[in-house]
Amino acid sequence: MTKKAHNEVIPTTFASTAVKPEEYLWRLAYADPITDLPNRAALVETLDALYGCHRDGFDAVALELPPYFRFASTDVLQSSASHDHISLLLVNVRRFKEVNDTYGLEVGDALLREIGKRLQAQLEPYELVARSANDEYAILLPGTSGAALPLAIEHVKMVFLEPFVVHDMNLSLEAHIGAAHAYSLDSFDGEGGKAVNLFQQASIALDFARQVETHSRIYDQSMGKQLRHRQNLLDRLKLAIQNDELELYYQPQFDLQSGKLVGAEALCRWHDSELGQISPLEFIPLAEERGLIRALGDWVIQTAVAQLQKWNKQGLPYPGLLSINTSAHQFDTPYMVNYFLERTHAIPAEHIGIELTESVMVRNLDRSMKLLKRLREHGYHVAIDDFGTGFSSLSYLSQFPVSTLKIDQSFVQRMEKEQSYFALVQTIIAMAKALGLKTVAEGVENEEQYNLLVELGCDTMQGFLRGKPVSADEFAKRWLKK
The missing domain is CATH 3.30.70.270 (Reverse transcriptase/Diguanylate cyclase domain)
Incomplete structure (x- = not known):
């Protein structure tokens, strides 16, 4: 050749x-x-x-x-x-x-x-x-x-x-x-x-x-063994979804000025009875590749909504805005807006946040614009997740009806040591303010990062410095008060 x-x-x-x-x-x-x-x-x-x-x-x-x-x-x-x-x-x-x-x-x-x-x-x-x-x-x-x-x-x-x-x-x-x-x-x-x-x-x-x-x-021969492992993992994941054996963990989000709880992100976790704890970095990409992500995403939405209802019945307040990651397959679902309305109707829309990556939104710009506009009209918050790692462009950002930019943790965790990353975070925050958008800094792990974000005027932080992802019961115990 x-x-x-x-x-x-x-x-x-x-x-x-x-x-x-x-x-x-x-x-x-x-x-x-x-x-x-x-x-x-x-x-x-x-x-x-x-x-x-x-x-x-x-x-x-x-x-x-x-x-x-x-x-x-x-x-x-x-x-x-x-x-x-x-x-x-x-x-x-x-x-x-x-x-x-x-x-x-x-x-x-x-x-x-x-x-x-x-x-x-x-x-x-x-x-x-x-x-x-x-x-x-x-x-x-x-x-x-x-x-x-x-x-x-x-x-x-x-x-x-x-x-x-x-x-x-x-x-x-x-x-x-x-x-x-x-x-x-x-x-x-x-x-x-x-x-x-x-x-x-x-x-x-x-x-x-x-x-x-x-x-x-x-x-190479090792791939065959890895593939069998992946197939076994996929089969077990299907059963875990069907049998409700997955669990949602919740990571708190705090206002950077007041320190108050303003939201949480729902994160899927899986402990298999035979394989032990499976990293989401392993099973989520697998679900995306093998067509299981829609079923997994549906389980996440239903479980998150059920948990909000449970807290409400216990007399606990909503944790502000509960953010749910949405895959390309879910976003491409026909009647996507109705899909979310049906699954979240029991919760006021202003307490539901939908997170999408840039790459998902720019795949079909016209369709994305229409869907996002309808979601916003129904009261949902829409965030661009991992902002800065995809197809960042002012031309579409100024048009998309989104409410929040989530600054990717790879930028945040290097900003105190590398001037180029500090400049990127500074630019994203300034750009968001000019467009009337909120910013959430992901992966905040130390006080220096925290102080720099406060100085730059970032709105919200999420990271191990203030709170790791925890189970629903632990989250309520720590941060939800009657």
């Missing part, structure tokens, strides 16, 4: 010659109808045929393949005589669904074709790209050793550096890439080496690629 210009001649696709009547069924079986690239079935058969060619010779295997399939795979199969190594890349297009939702299927289909063309332009004649799933491409690289995989991955990443021009629009995309390598075609049909297993290994690596900043991973 070598770096090539995007306008170079690309290898042949299924559309390159007229389809004869007798080849029609093979086209349905082996060609992707949108991109005209080989599909997953074609790639799996090519992998199996590669092994056969390496063992028995090209001529023997080629005679057994249907004419249409053989036409598409000749260069790839003949390469097996001179290439022993074989590698597979799975390329997942990040947030492709958003393109379909925002611009429509016609634009989405055109984009898929453009991505396919660019990927093809990077390949040698004996390499093959296929569309293996809705937003996923597979690249077969005969002759690419494990040592050469990092360079091959970088070439794929370069495909996504420049925007794709579709229907006169520039669409910028990124990709997750998972890679796997079979060390020898001689052992390719052995234990753990069949075509399906190579796909599985690349797919596992792709799962891990979604968790790292580089957006790419190469399969």
